[in-house]
Amino acid sequence: MSQTVTKKLMLFFPRCECEKPIIYHLVKDYNLVVNIFRAKVTPEEEGYLVLDVTGTEEDIERALAFVKTFNVSINYSGKGVTRDENSCTHCGLCITHCPTGALRIGDKSTREVIYSEADCIECLACIRVCPFGALASAF
Secondary structure, three states: OOOEEEEEEEEEEOHHHOOOOHHHHHHHOOOOEEEEEEEEEOOOOOEEEEEEEEEEHHHHHHHHHHHHOOOOEEEOOOOOEEEOOOOOOOOOHHHHHOOOOOEEEOOOOOOOEEEOHHHOOOOOHHHHHOOOOOEEEOO
């Protein structure tokens, strides 16, 4: 039996692909569990999704091959929130707004804020409160 894995992805849907039931097929036809963290449709009707897909490696690979038959771009890093290390002053304001602890004090002696992308659910609360613009969204 194949082991179940989870992969974080960021998908970009051009205007012509936004209204197709692609995510539905990932669930129904490829046996994936899909957890959407963030979705956005721009005024130009382009779409962005940040999601986790859970299933076997084989099912995920087959599903992504299906997604590629459309004009959908896949970012495998799934990196939707970024932090500019040079702009961060380690003030800690973001920490109190992070529900998952993805932003936290690393070393108690230096009081430096660390960012764990794997723990981030992309709620974007940190972006709204950072007075230095150190945190940003990919879309």
